[in-house]
Structures are given as structure tokens and as C-alpha cells.
Amino acid sequence: MAAWEEILQKHTGERCWRLRHPSGLTILVDPKPGYQSSYAVFATRYGSIDTAFRKDGGEEETVVPAGIAHYLEHKLFESEDGDAFARYAKTGASANAFTSFDRTAYLFSCTDRLAESLEILLDFVQHPYFTEETVRKEQGIIGQEIRMCEDSPGRRVLFNLLKALYQNHPVRIDIAGTVESIAEITPELLYGCYHTFYNLNNMVLAVSGNVMPEDVLAVADRMLKPSDGRRVERAVADEPAEAAEPRVESRMPVASPLFYLGFKDHLPDGRCRTAEELAAADVLLEILAGQASPLYARLMEQGLINASFGAEYFEGPGYAAWLIGGESADPDAVAEAVHAEIERLRREGISAADFETARNALYGRLVASLNDVENCGDILVSDFFYDREPFALIDAAAALSPDAVTRMLRENLQRSQAALSVVSPAE
């Protein structure tokens, strides 16, 4: 019989439970005493970067149209007898789903009747139903979603950046695909992708909030159909360390230029950063471009940035980047200032006090993020997909050494790895 493994987060006392279910599915539960709501997310390691698959372990590779993972997400809500939203409507749960570069996730939150909603979740995700007609009908809705996304300057500036950073990795392809690419999607292709990637060994279920592990197990035992032991191997893209092109620009109706300066993190083996490395990457970003940094003060004073300025570490399997962005009248000047500040830090080193305050800030942010039931569920899923222990980043931040940050600075953030993406006002 499968046994629950307890995982205790040392600094916060957060306790969660992990189980490898006989069906092949990994289940994570984070009970949060006193909370009214529960949140469940059932996710597969399948996103827009999975652009090809092999049927039944064969040699022949099927290349699929861009946007198919997202299309599949939409269609999975339908079954022969109605859609999943109608079933959730009866339990009062608030349901949704999303597709990102590296995963597709189906989720709901509720304050009552958790077992019933969980049953709906596990049921509809395990029962695909596509016909020519239902697949065709979705093209109108998704076509509108694609147009809506095309009108978003924030999305354009990011997707353009990824195209500029990556030469081969499929993270450079838009998650939703194009109106043309989704027109090629057929029920057969959807079934092919489904049976390849929606294997329980390739999936995870995380439930957080007002829940106990035994509640989840009872539903899982009833609902999960054992998957064959087949594991899906993700193709590792042949991606050089250097950016594809240093600068890209497009025009849209925006008030002032939007920009992202990205530095590609070189992860040639398709892996993700460890918790310690990720903590170092975040602290480095805080020191370089956080609101307490000299760079931030200088750019603000020069009128080159405003409150929209921000920085983040963006990651997934085989791709990751430091992103610095916002609005600016002169994005190129901001980019030059960032490069100069990186060179200064390399030359002068990082002071103990700067390290300490940035580390404290990261630790505090991570502790605060545990307040949110939904966030906890999402963190469990990410940690699982990225091969990290649940909530490992908090301990890693608390124990981080200045050397790890210095090493991160020495080995990364090179000009050759950088690209600048700009969306300027239409003429």
C-alpha cells in the first residue's frame, strides 16, 4: 500500500504530504488549518514547448501544429453529456485551466463539497471526447483569444524577446499558436497528444487549504485509472548559449515604449536550476535592479523608468532568463545602464550588506507567499515539475551564501546572452 510521506518546511512550520499513487500519479497535499477554501490543481507536464511526439514509443515523430496543447485544454472541458463547467456549477466550485510553455493545468477552488469537485476534476481530465464538429466549433473562440492576446503589448514584448533570445528552443513559439496553425488541428491529433502526455506518470495533483490527505486519497482511489508505466521523455533542444539577435522592435498603439531586456541562462541539458541556484538568481536580480539598488535610483532620477519597472527570473525545463522590463522613453539607454551596472558589480564585487538585505527581502517574500492557498498549490506543482523538494526555495534562501550569488554573476549575464525587445508607439 502506498504511504504518505510528510515534508516539513523548517522555517515556517508549513507541513505537506506526498504520495506516489499506485496509478502512477504523484499527489501532494498541503493542509492549511483554519482556511475556508481549498484549491486543487491537476497538471500535466505538457505545454507549448512540446511540439512533437512519438506514437506508442515508435521511431516516427509526429510534429504537431503550434497551439495544440492549449487547444486540447479547451476541448477537454467537453464530454458527451455536457461540459465540466456545468458540473462544477452544481458544487459551487470556481474552476479554470491554463496552458503555459511547459504545462497544462486544470484547477478549481471551493469552500464546500471538495470531494465532489475533485471527482469532477479527475473525471473530465481523464476522459477526452473530441469530434470533428466540436473541434471545429472551438476555432472561433480560440481565434478570438489569439486576437485578444495579439492586442496585448505586454504579451507581445515578452514573446518577441523569447524569439530574440532563443535560436531553436520551442519556447520561442507562441503558446496559443496562430489562427492558421490551429486550423490544422484534428480530433486524431488531439487524441494522439492526449494519450502521449496525459499519462498519470507525467502528471501531478496538488491540493491545498481546507483539506486532509485522506480526503484526497479516497477520491483518488475511486477515480484514477492506472496508466501504463511509460514515461514521456521531453526532447532536449540544441540551444546555444548566445542570443539569436540582440534587438527586436515592433509597433503597437501604446503610450510610451515597453521593453524587456533578457539574459539567457544557459541550461544545455534541459534541466532546471536547483533551489539554491534559483535563490542565488533571485538575490542577484534584487541587488542589480531591485528598488533599493543604485541602478534603480539613477534610472528613476534620469526619468528613464517609472513604477512599471521590474525584474524577474523566468524559468522552465531547458530555458530560463533574467528579465528586466517596464516602460521607458529610451529602452536602449536603460539596457546600456544595466550592462554597465553588471560590469561594475563584477569589478567591485557584492558587499556583505547588499547581499544580506537582498537575501532578507527574498526570504520574506517567500514566507509571505505561503498565505495564499492557491499560490501554495501552484508552488507544489512547480517544485514537482522542476525536480525540487516542496517549498525548498525558502530554506535555500535562508541558507544562501554570498559566494553562490557571486558565482551566478560571474558565469552569467553576459552581453552575448542578452536581447532587447521593444514595443514602440505606432506612428
Place this chain on the structure above:
Amino acid sequence: MPHPLYQPLTGGAGLLTLSDGRFKTARLSVALLLPLDKDAASAYAILPYLLRRSCEAYPGFTVLKRRLNELYGARIVAEVTRLGECQALVLHAVSIDDRFALHGETVASACAELLGSMLFRPVLENGAFPAKDVEQEKRCLIERIQSEINEKRLYARRRCESLLCEGEPYAVDRHGTIEGVSALTPASVTEAWKRALSTAQVRLIAQGADIPKDIGDAFRAGLASLPDRNPCRYTPQIVRRASTVREAVERMDVGQAKLVLGLRAGAAEPDEGVPAMRLMNALLGGTPHSLLFRNVREKLSLCYYCQSSYDRLKGVMLIDSGVEEKNAERAKEEILRQLDAVRAGGFTDEDLESARLSVVNQFRTVGDLQSTAGSWYLGQSFQEIPSTPEEAAKAVEAVTKEQVAAAAQGVSLGAAYLLAGKEAQ
């Protein structure tokens, strides 16, 4: 969720405490509530951003931010929101609870102290905000207003509100105008700060595991020290019925058109009809199982989203949708047809019960985040006794099918706004 404890501080000010051991953070918010006024909005809007820059002990933005990072990434967040026809100037201090400090530091009360100091004792030069700071925040605020155009959906909603409520305070942008902000000077901003302190209704909301008893003291003392404090009264202009339908089409280089309908809801706080209107809104377009979602999106495939929302403080409802321009008229007809169906009671008990479950579920979740609980109680500022989300849920549970139909009958279309691509399709 624990019951809130409310205590008046001095005239027109109050402190609400929500003691709650579940959270890993302490949160203290102070809100100045002022009537939305087109001549004053710009000067008021800049204040939170200016005040959070510095304080006596940390007289510059960088030293202050550094101090906050030391305090485990504590955040002082400035926000300008609209509550009915009020402009709310809000500062939040959010920090980890002292239990989680790595070296036993006192974090939460240090942040509360910073917040009090920012509000009442900002850095002044010759009695006015430093010119350099004012210029920087003016630029940032202008850029914030300009960038509203970037998010087309929000922009379209905002335009529809202005069209519907032309000439009413509700139409005044919470951030003011570019011209208004451009004209600000250190003297006029300082004057606005003094006027805000002496005329605003002040609300403090304290949340955390172990809220110090004296948390309101600094604010009580600060307010008591003002020589001529005279808090204003809140009197929103509620229009219960639209007399005409105003229409507007705006063209921009967009691929997807945005259709927004503005409606007078017929019910606003403190009317008895508010719970029925809340439920009506959920049934019509507030959930992914609503009549609008099922019919306009799923059945007719006309759009990616079609949602309704209800502002109970003003009695305004918006229905917005992302459509192809050639389908906009059809979408509008279908939206109004669905509204008519609700008016005639043409919905099933199942539809009603699922809408009710969704609203109740939403209310029960409010207390699970400090930010949503804080917003909830800020939204109750004009009620003599704030109602809890549980009480609001009970009120919705008691609404009948007839009351929902009656609520829909009270709704009237007042504006139709379309943001569309440059080339007519």
C-alpha cells in the same frame, strides 16, 4: 474568518482590527476617503505615491527601500482606488510576522511606525514637498495615466463608464488627468496633503496574528493634532434609471473589438435590493456557467469573454465582451435578449442555484487572503456597521427567484461603447 473589531478613533476616523493567526504576515492599511472631484483628483492622486517615498527617519527612497529589505522585504504599497464616488488614497504596510524573522527582529511594529511617520511627517523642504520628488512622481503618474490605453479591455470599460456617467463624479478618473497632474507644484501638492488630512474620512485596517493594542495610537495622535479637522460627508449621486442610451465608437489599431454596455442597476447601497442584484449579476454574466458565457460564447461562439460586473456602491453594471467587429451587433442583441429572459423569469432553478453557490463560495473565500479581506472592509467604509462576508452570503442565500427577476427589471441600458479596429470590417 474572525469577526472584525471596530473602534472609532476621533471624528470621522475608525480602526478595524482583524486578529488572525493563520497568516504569516502582518498588514496595516490606512485609507483617506475623499469625494471624487475633477478639480482635486490629480493633486490627491499623487499623494500616496509621494508619501511612500520617504519619512523622517529614512529621508530618501533608496534608504527607505533598503530599510524595508532589511525588514525581510516589507512593502509599503501606494494605491489610489475608487469606492463609489470616493477617491481612496491608500497606503499598505505588509511585512512578515515577527515569528518568522531569522534573528528575532521586531518587524511588524517597525513597519506600522514607518507608515504613521510617512502620512503625518513626510520630508518637507521649506514647508513643501521637495521639488525633485514632486517632479519625479508627476512624471510617473502621467505615464501611469497614459499607459491606461495599453490594456484595451480595462480602457474600454473605463470609457464606457465615462460615457454612461458623463458629468457625474463617477466619471472622474481616480488618477486625475494629464493636464491636472502637469499643473501641480510643490505648493499645490502640499496644500492638497493638508486638505486631505483635515477633510478625509480615515480608515485604518490592521490584520495579523498578534496586533499590538496601541496600533492606532500614532494615527489618533496625528489626527488629533490637526488644528481644523472637519471630515466631509459622503453623498453619492445614484441614478436609478437611464433616460437615454449614449453610443460611441472609437477606432484604434486593434485586432479584436471590445463591446462594453453600461447599465443603471436600479439598486445601490444601502438599498435592500443589493443582494438580489448581486445574485442577478452572477446568473447573467458573473461565472463561467452564466447565461452570457453559455450563450454568447459557447453556443454562438461570438467571443472569447462575455462578462457582467456590478458596482453596488454606485449602482452601475457593465457587460463587456471581446468580439469581432462584424459580430458586435449580434453579440449586443444576444446580451440584451439574455437580460430580457432574466426579467421574464426565463431561467431554471438549477441556473439560479449554481449562481447562488458561486456567489456564496466567493464570499466565503474573502477571509482567506489579507488583501481581499482588507478590500472587503474598505468597501464597507460607508456603512455604519460593516457587514461580514458571512452576513452578505446569508443575504444572498435568502434571495428568491422573483426578486432576481425584479432586480433585472430594474436594470436599464444607458451606454453602448465599441472599441474597434481602424479599418471597418
